[in-house]
Each structure stands twice: as structure tokens, then as C-alpha cells.
Amino acid sequence: MSQTKNQTTDIVFRVRRFDPGQDDEPNYEDFTVPVKPGMVVLDGLWWIKENLDATLSWRSSCRMGVCGSCAMMVNSRPMLSCNTQVLDVADQVLLLAPLPNFDIIRDLVPDLMPMLENHRKQMPWIVRDDGEEQEAPTDQYWQTPHELEKYLQFSYCIKCGACMAACPIVAIDNDYPGPQPLAQGYRYLIDTRDGAFKERKKILSTEAGPWSCHYAGECSSVCPKGVDPARAIQLMKRELVFDYLRLNKKRYQKPACLLPPENRSGRRSEIPEPPAFTVEGAVSNNPPT
Amino acid sequence: MSMRQTKLWSWHVIAGVVLLVLVGLHMAIMHLNGILNLVGYNPAGEDPIAWENVVFRAQQVTFMIVYILVLAAGLFHGLYGTRTILFELNPSPGVRTLITTVFLILGIGLFIFGSWAAIAARSTALALMQ
Numbered sequence: 001m002s003q004t005k006n007q008t009t010d011i012v013f014r015v016r017r018f019d020p021g022q023d024d025e026p027n028y029e030d031f032t033v034p035v036k037p038g039m040v041v042l043d044g045l046w047w048i049k050e051n052l053d054a055t056l057s058w059r060s061s062c063r064m065g066v067c068g069s070c071a072m073m074v075n076s077r078p079m080l081s082c083n084t085q086v087l088d089v090a091d092q093v094l095l096l097a098p099l100p101n102f103d104i105i106r107d108l109v110p111d112l113m114p115m116l117e118n119h120r121k122q123m124p125w126i127v128r129d130d131g132e133e134q135e136a137p138t139d140q141y142w143q144t145p146h147e148l149e150k151y152l153q154f155s156y157c158i159k160c161g162a163c164m165a166a167c168p169i170v171a172i173d174n175d176y177p178g179p180q181p182l183a184q185g186y187r188y189l190i191d192t193r194d195g196a197f198k199e200r201k202k203i204l205s206t207e208a209g210p211w212s213c214h215y216a217g218e219c220s221s222v223c224p225k226g227v228d229p230a231r232a233i234q235l236m237k238r239e240l241v242f243d244y245l246r247l248n249k250k251r252y253q254k255p256a257c258l259l260p261p262e263n264r265s266g267r268r269s270e271i272p273e274p275p276a277f278t279v280e281g282a283v284s285n286n287p288p289t
Numbered sequence: 290m291s292m293r294q295t296k297l298w299s300w301h302v303i304a305g306v307v308l309l310v311l312v313g314l315h316m317a318i319m320h321l322n323g324i325l326n327l328v329g330y331n332p333a334g335e336d337p338i339a340w341e342n343v344v345f346r347a348q349q350v351t352f353m354i355v356y357i358l359v360l361a362a363g364l365f366h367g368l369y370g371t372r373t374i375l376f377e378l379n380p381s382p383g384v385r386t387l388i389t390t391v392f393l394i395l396g397i398g399l400f401i402f403g404s405w406a407a408i409a410a411r412s413t414a415l416a417l418m419q
Contacts, residue, residue: 020411173377205295241299281339 003099008034011090013044015056016097018104025238026104029053041081041094042070045108058108065224067157071165072108073097078162080224101178101263115164118177121203122185127196127253141193141256154187154232156225163219163229175207179229182210186232195255201240210236234242297369304366311359318346347414356407364400369390 010032018026031052033044041151042060049056058081065083072081075095086094102110128134163179164170189200203234204210210233219229242248318330320339326335334340346352372392376385 169377172379174379201292201295205292207294207376209294211294211298212373237298240295241302244295244299 001111006036008036009087009091011035011044011086012093013048014093014095015045015048015108017056017107018098019106022037024115027199031056035086037087039086041072041074041079041084041086041089041096044086045096046093056108066158070098071160071162071224073099073165078222079164080160080162083224099161101165101167101170102161108212110161110165112159115161115178115180117160118181118208119159119184121208122179122181122188123200123203124184124188125195126188126191126194126195127199129195133258138196139258141258142259143192147192147256150190151187153227153260153284154183154229157184157223157229158225160224163227164225166218166222167194168216168218169214173212176212177208179213179233182213182236183219183227183229183232186239189236192256197243201243202238204236209240213237235276301366301369304362304369307358307362307363308366311355311362315359338364344414344417347410348418350411353407353411356410360400360403360407362395364403368396 013031013033014028015031017023017029031048033047035044042063045058045060058070058072060082061067062069065080065084068080070081071077071078073080073096074084075089076097078099079089081096086207096108098108099110102112102114105111121272126134149161157180158182161180163183167179169176185200185204188194189197189204194200213230213233215230215234217230220227220231223229239248317325318327322337323335324332330346331337331339331342332345333339336342369392372388375388380388
């Protein structure tokens with residue numbers, strides 16, 4: 001764009017509106033927004049709320065592509081409204097709608113609870129027997145950089161729901177949990193510190209597992225954080241099939257243990273102690289010294 | 290049922306691989322014989338559907354086993370795949386059970402019928418030798 005900083009361009013924000021208390025079905029409403037270079041879609045929505053219609057609803061929080069709250073359909077593609085430049089995606093009309101494959105709470109606010117419920121079913125946490133060590137860690141678990149690489153990219157998920165909106169199977173199959181929960185399931189399935197492979201595979205071996213994925217790959221192409229859920233789902237299938245065929249016998253026998261004593265360095269001296277608690281009655285997670 | 294979907298999917302993949310190999314074999318023997326010249330399978334000449342060649346293959350116990358294997362793999366792969374497609378139409382649990390039951394009966398029935406045909410073809414071919 002050759003525009004200078006203060007030049008504005010009128011862009012029509014065509015927003016899908018729906019108030020379940022009043023409307024029978026959604027309808028579109030146009031708002032003309034003076035867009036300056038650098039404005040993101042979220043800025044335009046705030047401008048509408050402050051100047052044209054205070055009832056317009058959406059969900060947002062961090063404004064910097066970290067919290068995942070503001071995902072919506074921008075020109076029919078799931079994107080984060082906070083890191084999408086208006087002038088990059090529109091020169092006259094910008095079409096905004098809530099994420100599909102979710103119920104609509106109001107206007108641009110989708111109901112993400114079904115996704116989060118499915119996420120919870122995948123046990124998205126490390127499961128181990130040594131609860132005491134987890135509560136008061138004495139050192140690091142023994143995990144190589146290569147083992148870390150296996151799940152690292154999947155841990156960047158911000159649960160925005162863009163992948164769920166893009167998935168053609170989520171659109172038609174009520175039993176399919178979708179790419180977000182499954183990718184997070186794989187993230188913990190492959191983590192060598194985890195010791196719950198048996199429990200996880202029981203969950204994944206049902207209709208609610210990865211088996212309905214057609215590998216359309218749309219989930220990966222729309223992810224604003226560059227996560228590749230489609231890959232996670234295929235790798236998850238491979239892990240489960242290899243386990244069933246007894247081709248990876250040793251992989252899940254034991255979770256990673258603590259570093260062996262000769263590799264332990266203890267707390268690094270240059271790292272200062274945490275400040276004292278300002279809330280009365282707060283309990284320290286630090287191990288007793 | 291424990292591990293049900295993993296088992297079904299694993300066998301679906303295995304059946305696919307079996308089909309790939311055996312259909313490859315079929316292509317080699319029946320359609321590429323002129324190029325590959327597989328004399329061992331077509332001793333009466335290049336034409337794989339010449340009567341003598343057909344009878345020769347039908348007499349072989351290996352072919353009978355392969356026919357039954359192709360049948361089993363094809364039926365499982367095809368019926369499980371069709372069942373998956375139908376399940377994506379979101380049928381009710383009752384209809385799902387019905388689809389599974391019908392496909393199970395259909396699969397077993399066709400497998401018995403097809404296996405009988407393969408065994409009977411061999412018996413006929415052996416009888417023709419005498």
C-alpha cells in the first residue's frame with residue numbers, strides 16, 4: 001500500500017448479526033469504517049462499537065495474537081481479528097462472521113464450550129505417578145531436545161477454534177472431536193514425561209478418536225500460530241496402530257525419569273529467588289530447602 | 290469395546306496394503322503379461338484368458354488362497370470404508386447398529402459364497418485334468 005500514515009480508506013464492514021433473544025436467523029449489517037494503514041480488523045470493530053453501534057458483540061482480549069479469543073471469519077476464512085490488517089484483506093468490503101461449526105451466542109461470539117469439553121476429555125496434562133515431585137519439583141525430567149521437538153509445535157495452540165471452523169468433518173460428524181482437541185491429545189500422548197498412554201489410547205480408540213479425519217488439511221492451513229493439527233492427527237493414528245500391532249513395544253513403558261544425579265546442576269545461582277508473596281496465606285510451590 | 294476403532298482402522302490399513310499387493314499381482318499376470326512374460330502363470334502362451342491358462346491357474350492351490358485373501362481384504366476394506374462414509378451422515382445409534390449388523394452379515398455371507406466359488410473352481414479345474 002502506498003498510503004501515508006494518516007490517509008483513510010472507507011471500508012464497509014459487513015457484519016453478521018444475530019441476537020438469539022430477538023432474531024430468528026442471522027442477518028448482515030453494513031458499517032462504514034474509516035480505515036488507516038495499520039488498523040487491524042479488531043480496531044475496526046472497536047471503532048464501530050464506539051461510534052456506530054454499541055450493541056455489536058465479539059470476543060477479544062490480548063490484542064496481540066496470543067489469547068485466541070478473537071478468531072472469526074474474515075472474508076470467509078477463519079483468522080484472528082487482532083493480527084489481520086484490514087487493508088491486507090479488503091479494499092472495499094470486509095465480510096465478518098462468527099466461526100462456523102459452533103453455536104452462536106451473539107453476533108460474532110461463538111460458543112467454544114463443545115471444543116473445550118472435548119479438549120478436556122483428551123486429558124491435556126502430564127499424568128505421572130510421582131505427584132509429590134510434580135507439586136514440589138526437585139529437578140528436571142530427562143527429556144532430550146529431539147523428544148521435545150516431537151510435541152513442541154503442538155504446544156503453541158491458543159485454542160482459538162480456527163481449525164475447528166475450517167474442518168469439514170467437524171461440520172458433519174457430531175462424534176468427531178475435531179483438530180484442536182486431537183492435536184492437544186497428541187501433544188501429551190507423545191510427551192515422554194507422560195505416563196498415561198494406556199488411558200489415552202482407551203479414549204482415542206473410540207468413535208471420538210482421530211479415525212474420521214480425512215486429512216483435508218484445512219485445519220493446518222488456517223492455524224494462526226502455525227500449528228499443524230492435521231499432522232498431529234495422522235501421527236496419532238500411527239502411534240495407535242503401531243501400538244496395536246506391537247511395533248513400538250518399548251516406547252511407552254515408563255515416563256521419563258528425573259535427570260540422573262551426575263547431570264543435575266541444582267538451582268542456578270544467577271537466578272534470583274522469587275519475591276515474597278504479597279497475598280496472605282499463599283502457599284509456595286517451591287520445595288523446602 | 291476396548292481398542293475397537295484402533296483395531297478396525299489397523300485392519301483397514303492392512304487390508305488396503307494386501308489389496309495393493311494382490312491387485313498389483315493381478316495386473317502383472319492378467320494385463321501386463323505381454324510385457325512381463327510371466328510364463329510360470331500363463332504356460333499356454335501370452336493370452337492370460339486362454340482356456341488352458343485359466344484352467345492351469347485355477348488348479349493351483351496358491352491361486353485359490355490368493356482369491357480368498359483378495360476376497361477377504363476387499364470385503365473388509367470396502368465394507369468398513371462404506372460404513373465410515375455412512376456414519377458421517379450422522380445416523381442415530383440404532384441406525385448405526387443396523388448398518389454394522391447388515392454389513393457384518395453381508396460380509397460374512399459374501400465371504401462364504403466367494404470362498405466356496407474359489408474352492409469349487411479349483412475342484413472343477415482338477416476334475417478337468419482327469
